[in-house]
Amino acid sequence: MADAFPPRLNPKAIEASLYRSWNESGYFHVDPEAVTAEGLTPYVIVIPPPNVTAVLHMGHGLNNTIQDVLIRWHRMQGRASLWVPGTDHAGIATQNAVERKLAVEGLSRHDMGREAFLERVWEYVDQTGGQILEQLKTIGSSCDFDRTRFTLDDGLSRAVREVFVRLYEKDLIYRGEYIINWCPRCLTALSNEEAEGEEVQGKLYHIRYPLSDSSVPLAELAHQSGAQAIDRLKDGRWYLTVSTTRPETILGDTGVAVNPKDPRYMSLVGAKVALPLTGRTIPVIADEFVDPDFGTGMVKVTPAHDPNDFEIAQRTGLPILDVMTPEATMNENAPEAFRGLDRFEARKKILSALEDLELVAGEDPNVHSIPHCYRCHTVVEPRLSLQWFVRMKPLAEPALEASRNGMITFTPPHWKKVYEGWMENIRDWCISRQLWWGHRIPVWYCAGCEEIIVARDEPQTCGSCGGSELNQDPDVLDTWFSSWLWPFSVFGWPEKTKDLQAFYPTHDMITAPEILFFWVARMIMAGYEFMEEAPFTQVYLHGTVRDKHGRKMSKSLGNGIDPLEVVDLFGADALRFTLLSSAAIGSDIQLDHEDLEASFSPGRNFTNKFWNAGRFAVMSLGDDPVPTIEEMGDSLELEDRWILSRLQHVIEDVSQGLEQFRLHEVSDRLYHFVWGDLADWYLELIKPRMQADSQDDSRHAGRATLGVVLDCVCRLLHPLTPFVTSALWDRLPWPNASERPEALMVAAWPEADKTLIDTRTEERVADLQELITQIRSLRQEYAIPEGARVTVKLGAVGPDFRAVLESQQASVKRLARVDTCELDKAPDGVGAHAVLKNGVEVFIPLDGVIDVARERERLQTEISRLMVQVETARKKLSNEGFLRGAAADVVEKERSKESNFQEQLDKLRGKAATLGEF
RNA sequence: GGGCGGUUAGCUCAGUUGGUUUAGAGCGCCUGGUUUACACCCAGGAGGUCACAGGUUCGAAUCCUGUACCGCCCACCA
Numbered sequence: 004m005a006d007a008f009p010p011r012l013n014p015k016a017i018e019a020s021l022y023r024s025w026n027e028s029g030y031f032h033v034d035p036e037a038v039t040a041e042g043l044t045p046y047v048i049v050i051p052p053p054n055v056t057a058v059l060h061m062g063h064g065l066n067n068t069i070q071d072v073l074i075r076w077h078r079m080q081g082r083a084s085l086w087v088p089g090t091d092h093a094g095i096a097t098q099n100a101v102e103r104k105l106a107v108e109g110l111s112r113h114d115m116g117r118e119a120f121l122e123r124v125w126e127y128v129d130q131t132g133g134q135i136l137e138q139l140k141t142i143g144s145s146c147d148f149d150r151t152r153f154t155l156d157d158g159l160s161r162a163v164r165e166v167f168v169r170l171y172e173k174d175l176i177y178r179g180e181y182i183i184n185w186c187p188r189c190l191t192a193l194s195n196e197e198a199e200g201e202e203v204q205g206k207l208y209h210i211r212y213p214l215s216d217s218s219v220p221l222a223e224l225a226h227q228s229g230a231q232a233i234d235r236l237k238d239g240r241w242y243l244t245v246s247t248t249r250p251e252t253i254l255g256d257t258g259v260a261v262n263p264k265d266p267r268y269m270s271l272v273g274a275k276v277a278l279p280l281t282g283r284t285i286p287v288i289a290d291e292f293v294d295p296d297f298g299t300g301m302v303k304v305t306p307a308h309d310p311n312d313f314e315i316a317q318r319t320g321l322p323i324l325d326v327m328t329p330e331a332t333m334n335e336n337a338p339e340a341f342r343g344l345d346r347f348e349a350r351k352k353i354l355s356a357l358e359d360l361e362l363v364a365g366e367d368p369n370v371h372s373i374p375h376c377y378r379c380h381t382v383v384e385p386r387l388s389l390q391w392f393v394r395m396k397p398l399a400e401p402a403l404e405a406s407r408n409g410m411i412t413f414t415p416p417h418w419k420k421v422y423e424g425w426m427e428n429i430r431d432w433c434i435s436r437q438l439w440w441g442h443r444i445p446v447w448y449c450a451g452c453e454e455i456i457v458a459r460d461e462p463q464t465c466g467s468c469g470g471s472e473l474n475q476d477p478d479v480l481d482t483w484f485s486s487w488l489w490p491f492s493v494f495g496w497p498e499k500t501k502d503l504q505a506f507y508p509t510h511d512m513i514t515a516p517e518i519l520f521f522w523v524a525r526m527i528m529a530g531y532e533f534m535e536e537a538p539f540t541q542v543y544l545h546g547t548v549r550d551k552h553g554r555k556m557s558k559s560l561g562n563g564i565d566p567l568e569v570v571d572l573f574g575a576d577a578l579r580f581t582l583l584s585s586a587a588i589g590s591d592i593q594l595d596h597e598d599l600e601a602s603f604s605p606g607r608n609f610t611n612k613f614w615n616a617g618r619f620a621v622m623s624l625g626d627d628p629v630p631t632i633e634e635m636g637d638s639l640e641l642e643d644r645w646i647l648s649r650l651q652h653v654i655e656d657v658s659q660g661l662e663q664f665r666l667h668e669v670s671d672r673l674y675h676f677v678w679g680d681l682a683d684w685y686l687e688l689i690k691p692r693m694q695a696d697s698q699d700d701s702r703h704a705g706r707a708t709l710g711v712v713l714d715c716v717c718r719l720l721h722p723l724t725p726f727v728t729s730a731l732w733d734r735l736p737w738p739n740a741s742e743r744p745e746a747l748m749v750a751a752w753p754e755a756d757k758t759l760i761d762t763r764t765e766e767r768v769a770d771l772q773e774l775i776t777q778i779r780s781l782r783q784e785y786a787i788p789e790g791a792r793v794t795v796k797l798g799a800v801g802p803d804f805r806a807v808l809e810s811q812q813a814s815v816k817r818l819a820r821v822d823t824c825e826l827d828k829a830p831d832g833v834g835a836h837a838v839l840k841n842g843v844e845v846f847i848p849l850d851g852v853i854d855v856a857r858e859r860e861r862l863q864t865e866i867s868r869l870m871v872q873v874e875t876a877r878k879k880l881s882n883e884g885f886l887r888g889a890a891a892d893v894v895e896k897e898r899s900k901e902s903n904f905q906e907q908l909d910k911l912r913g914k915a916a917t918l919g920e921f
Numbered sequence: 922g923g924g925c926g927g928u929u930a931g932c933u934c935a936g937u938u939g940g941u942u943u944a945g946a947g948c949g950c951c952u953g954g955u956u957u958a959c960a961c962c963c964a965g966g967a968g969g970u971c972a973c974a975g976g977u978u979c980g981a982a983u984c985c986u987g988u989a990c991c992g993c994c995c996a997c998c999a
Contacts, residue, residue, distance in 0.1 A: 010959060200995085207999085246999060260999095294998055302999050311997045372996085417925065421994070424924075428995085516994085551933085553992080573961095584947085585934075589926095591992095593933060605947060608961045619958035667935075671946075686958075776965090782953095783965040789954070820956085820964095 008621065008734065012614035014574025017730040022140060030078075030748055031145045033085040035505035046077035046084045047509040049490050050146065051522070052154060054093035055128040056100050059138045061548040061556055061594065062515065064566040065586060068579045069545060069666060070513045071144045075722035076661050078145070079752040085506055087493050088139060088146035090132045092155040094482035095189055095197075095378045098440040101127050117439050124440050128153075142566055143575045143725050145748070150502075152493045154485040155442065162492035163485050164445045164459050166533065171457045175394045176434075178455075182310040183433050185386035186376040187331035187346075191437040192390050194481060195430055196520050198374035198383045207369035208250050208354065209299075211242040211362045212259065215284055218274035230267035232299035236361075243276065243287075244364050246298040248371065249308075250357070251349040253278070254337045255326040256285055258304040260315055263289035265300055279362050280353065281338055290315045307387045323387065331384045346384065391435040391444060391478075399429045401531035402524065411527065414543045414664050415589035418519065425520050432525075434481045441479030448474050487525035490538035497533075512539040515547065543664045546591035548582075553593060564596045572599060573607040576724035581606030583723055584670040609674055610727045613720070616682045617731035620713045623693040624706050629738045635707045638700040641810060642688040643708040645768040647759045649680050650712055654755040657719050666723075673720050681712065684772065688814055710738065715753050767807045770841050771815070777845055778819035781835040784914075791852050795821045796828035798844035836917045855918055862915045869908045 009016075025031065038045050048070050053063055070086060078084035101124045102112055112120040132153060139146060152159060170176040184198040185191070214222050214233075222241035226233045232244045245259060256278055261268035274287045292315055293302050306316035307325040316323055326337045331346045340356075341349050357363050374383040403426040405411045406419055413419045435444060447456040451470030456462050464471050485492070490509050494502040508530070514523060523542060530538035549555055550562040557563065569578045581603045585592040594602040632639065632647070639647075653676045660669035689705045717732040725748060732747040744750035778795055787793060795815075800808065805826065808815070812824050833855055834848040849855055 011961070012959095248999075292997085292999095297998055304999095309997080309999080311999080314997090371998095415926095421925070424995075519994095547993095587935065590934085595933095601948070604961070608947095608959095611961050612959065615959035615962090617958080622958070663937090665937085668937085671935075675946085682958085683963085687956095687963095690956095779964060780966085786953090817956090 008618055010615065010618065012574070012611045012727060014570075014576065014610075014726065018141075018143070018570075018575055018726045021726055021729050022143065025145065025746070025748060026140075026148070028746070030746070031086070031147045032149055033083045033147060033506075035501040038083045038505040039501070043081075043083040045506055046074070046082040047087070047506045048074060048085075048511055048513065049087045049493055049509055050089060051512075051514045051518070052089045052091040052152075052486065052489065053135050054096055055090045055132045055135065055153075056093050056096040057558070058131070058134055059566055061564045061566060061582075063138075064142060064569075064578060065545060065548055065582045065592070066513060066515065067139060067142060067144050068582050069543070069664075070511075071142075071579075071725075072583065072661070072666060072722040073511055073513070074145055075725060075748060076752065078748065079718065079721065079750060081751065083505075085150075086144070086146045087150050087152065087506075088136065088144070088148060089152035089489075089493060090128075090135055090154070091486055092128065092153065092441065092482060094436060094438055094441040094479065095191065096482075097124060097128060098438050099189065099378060101440075112439065120439055138567060141570050141575060142578060145725075150493065152489075154482070154489070158495060159485055159488070159492045160442055161459075162488050162496050163442045163480065165497045166484075166488060166529070167445050167480070168457055168459050169533075170393060175397060176391060177394065178389065178391050180387060180389045181392075181433075182308075182313045182385050183388050183390055184374060184383045185329070185331075185388060186379065186381055187329065187384055188379050188381040189376060189438075190329055192388060192433050192435060193376060193383065194433050194483075197377045197481075199377045200372035201375050201380075202370060203373050205248050205369050205371055205373070207246050207248055207298075207367045209244050209246050209364040209366065210250065210253065210279070210303075210357060211236075211244050211364050212276045212279060212303075213362075214241045214243060215275035215277050218271075218276075218287075221271050221274040224270040225268055228267055228270065230271075232301060233271070242362075243271075243301055244299050245301050245303040247303055248369060249350070250353050251333070251341075251346050252305040252308045252326075253303065253353060254281060254333065254341065254349075255305045255307050255324045256303045257306060257316065257324055258285050258319070258321045259287045260290045260293050260302045260304050260319075261287060261300060262293040262295045263291065265293070265295040267295075268300065279360060280340075280356055286321075288315075288319050288321065290319055309385055313387065325387055327384065327386065329386075390433050391446075393432040393434055395429045395431055395528075398528040398532055399426045402426055402527040405527060405531070405537050410540065411537050412541050414541065418516065418542070418544050422519060422524060425524060432481075434484050435476075435478040436481055437477075438479050441482060442485055444476040444478050444480060446476040448476070450474060483521055483525060486522055487529045488533070490526055490530060491534050507534060507538070508536050509539045510541065512542045514542070514544060516544045517547075519544065544589060546586055546589055549591055549593050551593055551595040551597075553591075556596070562596050564594060564599065564602075569599060569603055573603045574610065574726065576610045576727045577603055577606035579606070580609055580670060580724050583666045584674065585667070587667040588665055609678070610724055612682060613677050613716075613724075614727055614731065616677060616686060617713060617734070619686055620709050621731075621734050621736075623689075624710060624736050626736070627706075629710045629736050630703050630707045631738050632704075632707045632711055635700065635704040638704040639708065640689075640692075640701060640704060641764060641768065641807065642685055642814075643704055644759075644761050644764045646680060646685040646712055647708060648761040648765055649676065650715060651755040651757065651760045654715070654719065654753050658752070658755075661722070670723055673716070673723070677716060677720075681716070684768075685712070687818060691813065691817070707738075710735065717747055718750055718753050721747055721750075767803070770804055770839065770843075771807055771811055773839050773841075774843065774845065775815055775819045777837050777839060778815070778821060778847070781837060781845070781847055782820070785835045785847070785849060785853060785858070787847075787849075787852055789820075792822045793820065793852060794823040794825065794848055795819070796825045796831075796846040796848070798828060798846065799842050800826055801841070801843075804841060804843060833918050849918065859915065859918050862911055862918065866908065866911050866915065869911065873905055873908060 037043060050070065051066065053059060074084050074086045105111065136148065136151065167176060184193040184195065186193055219241055222233050233241065235241050243259065259276055261271060271287050272289045275284050276287060278285050292311055293300065304312045304315050304321060306313045306321055306323040315321065324336055326333055327346065328334045333341045333344050333349050335342060341352060344352060354363065375381065376383055403423060406423050413422065445458060447462055449465035449468060449470050450472035451465060452468040454465050454467040456466065456473065462473060465473060491503060491507050494500055494506055496503055512523060526538050530536060547555055554560060554562060566578060584605065653672060656672050657669050660672065692699065692701045692705050713735060717728040721728040729747045737743045808826065815821060815824055832848055833850050834846050837845045839845065
């Protein structure tokens with residue numbers, strides 16, 4: 004046994020082989036026919052597909068552990084539990100990763116050409132995708148790997164094209180030229196969600212624009228009506244002042260706008276401005292958008308580089324002048340001096356040129372949030388561009404209603420508001436990306452005519468002119484355009500597959516709040532639009548894994564923790580249990596990447612503790628047949644009935660906790676039951692009667708109880724720590740071998756047996772525990788040596804507790820290390836004394852046990868020392884000079900010092916009193 | 922600018938609808954321990970005016986109002 008059952012749990016020896024056997028036994032697989040034919044209730048989770056870009060990190064560890072707990076728990080409840088795994092092609096992220104690798108070889112994707120580049124990407128994702136799946140297995144995820152999907156595989160690509168065509172036909176997809184978020188480094192459009200605001204310490208520059216000579220009368224008029232921002236400088240010319248954080252966009256200005264209701268500037272509308280540096284003349288126009296109270300109340304209008312200015316131009320007919328290239332350098336529309344300059348270079352040059360012209364009226368520091376690319380953190384440039392969009396309002400309606408009427412619930416609940424807020428203010432979704440890696444847009448342009456063909460499959464000829472030269476749109480779709488279909492595309496949609504019928508809708512969606520809008524919200528919209536039903540009913544948004552400084556773990560910070568390393572050091576169960584027990588509902592968790600031992604030892608220690616409790620149980624149960632507790636009936640001892648009663652509460656609490664995603668409380672509850680009730684008390688209490696040579700009923704009653712409790716705890720704990728529980732359960736003898744389930748992971752989830760709940764017994768044992776703890780405490784407090792012979796005298800014992808003591812005297816003696824236990828002996832003479840909650844008086848005579856005289860002396864010294872200190876403090880506090888002169892907090896400190904000393908003194912005096920008078 | 926979350930022991934955090942808790946856990950710390958399941962252990966112990974200020978209540982860590990600090994999300998104020 005020593006080898007198969009080492010005193011220290013060795014996860015490596017059990018985890019890999021157990022996982023293999025589960026997988027080979029087909030426990031992770033669910034057959035759709037069985038669900039439909041046998042009327043099984045399915046329970047389905049689709050994995051949030053990890054990006055193929057990178058290996059899994061601790062956030063995935065947490066995410067997948069939670070999902071596995073839920074899947075395993077429902078499986079044990081007899082539900083047909085399916086967890087669909089897969090990965091996401093992660094458009095920009097993956098393309099960037101491969102491009103970086105190419106750059107090392109001195110290559111760009113353009114050098115290679117589209118086809119060769121895509122081959123390289125496929126090579127890359129085949130490798131990383133495979134790694135991710137292996138990692139999922141290593142942490143114990145019980146996914147149905149036969150159903151593994153990739154967002155770019157054939158089936159899912161088909162779903163993507165189907166959706167595109169359907170939305171286009173419903174006029175919910177359109178193509179148009181609008182200001183979009185453009186990443187000048189990735190050279191692609193981004194959605195609003197992909198442009199992340201980051202606080203930047205910038206400057207707000209105030210620039211003077213000279214008015215044309217012809218507009219001087221208007222300027223004078225405006226000046227007279229109190230417009231300070233219109234003034235005449237000593238050169239005799241009239242100027243107006245506008246403000247901007249992006250001076251380079253001046254080159255693209257086509258107007259200056261004021262609010263039509265602004266009395267200061269009403270007269271100025273129609274005036275002409277000589278735009279500096281460009282030689283162009285632009286008009287002053289009126290538009291409601293302008294806020295008269297901000298800045299000067301006059302706004303420069305750059306329609307090609309600002310979404311609001313673009314809208315102003317739409318309303319007022321101002322021309323649109325694009326002055327930047329896709330790389331965000333100044334293009335041929337810019338004056339020659341600035342052409343080819345990067346936007347930030349141009350900003351500097353333009354400012355200095357304006358300064359030379361004395362046109363910079365001033366600058367203010369300005370902290371503001373500017374959008375950055377969520378993949379490469381380059382500053383996003385708003386840019387006019389022809390792109391494809393999804394009209395979102397109609398899609399949002401049912402998705403919003405689903406939250407409002409409670410069809411879909413969020414945990415923690417405050418996310419409901421966040422979700423609804425986003426849905427209410429939804430904006431159209433820019434879905435085209437100027438990338439190569441992704442789903443190609445299913446649109447073809449006829450070279451012969453203007454026809455645009457949107458089709459599920461590649462068309463051969465133009466339906467309009469009959470021409471055969473058709474060019475597919477070069478762009479691909481936003482990566483989220485495939486993942487928003489995930490809950491049904493993984494089941495073969497648009498085919499009406501058996502899987503789809505059996506497993507849609509799914510049940511719980513477990514993910515991180517970061518992708519609530521990117522993914523969760525859009526999945527709900529797609530679910531209603533294409534399946535006419537919500538894709539899941541409960542959304543659980545768990546917290547983020549952070550380092551010990553509270554920073555998000557990330558590759559660039561180098562503060563990440565590799566789950567595989569943790570599994571290697573401590574085991575998958577330790578990883579899982581640690582994560583579960585540190586993550587209260589929805590809250591972030593902090594781990595120290597520099598001290599994995601400190602971070603994960605709680606889980607490791609607990610699994611080891613449980614393993615050893617199991618070792619003890621297996622040894623105690625031995626090879627004899629194990630009776631059932633029903634068979635042992637009346638022979639059950641107090642502690643047997645106690646642990647069985649306690650166990651029923653645990654079953655109830657754990658089941659309820661799992662129902663509500665309260666995994667932290669579940670793990671906490673099991674931790675304390677196993678370590679406290681079971682190991683510290685029950686196992687210690689039954690040790691004497693578990694001697695292998697005994698054939699007493701009491702031994703067999705203990706064995707029966709032990710068997711039941713351990714089996715049950717294995718089941719309760721199995722969803723959290725599947726490996727150690729299975730390894731242990733496989734080693735447990737079973738009362739009736741023929742009824743033994745095939746494996747723990749498919750064994751039934753326990754139900755609480757209320758008839759075993761016995762409150763009286765629980766109270767009695769609680770009293771017994773308090774007695775033992777109290778005696779131990781007194782021993783320590785009075786420094787009774789380990790080997791000393793100790794007598795305990797108990798007084799004021801009621802009839803009920805008397806019965807308990809009579810049967811448990813041996814336990815008290817053993818666990819509290821007492822030689823003699825006498826009842827009804829009043830405290831008498833010199834000794835240690837305490838009173839239990841139930842009124843029982845505990846007295847330990849100390850004469851002859853410790854050197855009372857010395858202890859007394861020691862106490863006396865202590866007491867005198869304290870008395871001096873109290874006295875000193877008091878004197879100080881009664882000294883008026885001190886009270887007047889000292890700072891308030893110093894006085895306060897002195898007060899608390901005094902009361903502290905007094906408290907200690909009282910305590911010592913009490914103790915001294917029990918040792919006799921001085 | 923709006924919204925949300927947080928502030929509890931040295932550290933990381935629990936605390937379910939206000940009442941058996943004299944506020945708990947893990948780690949860390951102190952004292953003692955070769956008790957044959959476990960030193961990844963056992964026993965005992967120290968340590969908190971629950972951010973601050975008001976209010977409601979018989980009763981508040983828990984509810985209300987305000988303040989401070991930290992964090993997150995959203996937003997077109999140039």
